[in-house]
Amino acid sequence: MSDPRYKIRVEVVSDYLEDQSSPDDDRYLFSYTVTIRNEGTEAAKLLTRHWIITDGNGLTQEVRGPGVVGEQPRLEPGESFQYTSGTPLSTPMGSMRGSYRMISDEGIEFDAEIKPFGLLGPATLH
Template sequence: MVSKISEGVEISVETFFQSDYSNPLNGEYMFAYRITIENHNNFTIKLLRRHWQIFDSNGEHREVEGEGVVGIQPVLQPGEHYQYVSGCNLRTEMGKMHGTYQMENQHTKQLFDVNIPAFDMIVPSKMN
C-alpha cells in the first residue's frame, strides 16, 4: 500500500492482480485498486474530477479524465474517509498509475488538486 497527503487530504492505494479477468496469451492483464480518501482538513470537501496517468512497461501511456470516481462525487466532512474499488487493464505484466483529484472546498467553493501517489501494478509471478 502507498499513501500520500497533499492539501490536507490523504490518499492510500492498494492493488490486486485479477487473474480471473486476465488473458496473458492476448496481452490482457487486469488489476483492481482500492483507494481510501481521508479528509484531514477542518472544512468539508467534494471530489469533482479525476485525472489519471497510466503507464504500461512497454512504454505505452494513457490518460483518463472524468467526473467523480465510480460514478460518484463524494463529499467528506472533516475527519471522514471514503473508499472505492476500481480497475485498470494493461497490455503488459507491469505498469504504474498516478494522478490527481480535483476537489472543492465546500465552504469557500475554491477548487484545489490532490495528488494521487504513484502505485505499481505487477503480476505476482514477476515480483522477486
C-alpha cells in the same frame, strides 16, 4: 496547495486479477482500492479524477472524468471514502498516478495528489 485547511490523503492498494487476465493475449487486469481521507479542517467534495496509466513499455494513457465510480463524495474533516475500480494493461506490470480535483464548501478548488503506485502481474512477483 499546502493550506492545512485543504488536506486530502489518498492511499491505494492494487491487486492483479489473475482470473480475469489472459497473458496469452497480452491482457492483464488489475484492481485498485482507493481510500480518500479528509485530513484538513474544511469539508471538501470530489469533482473530477485524472489518472495517468503507464504500462511496462512506457506507453501512457490519460483518463479524465467526473467523480469516481459514479459518485462525487463530500468529506467532512476526518471522514473517508473508499472505492474499488480496475484497469487493463497489455503488459504484466505498469504504474498509475494522478489527482482528484476537489472543491471546499467555500468554493476553493484544489488538487489532491495520487502518488504513483505499481501494478504488478504474475511475471513480476518475486
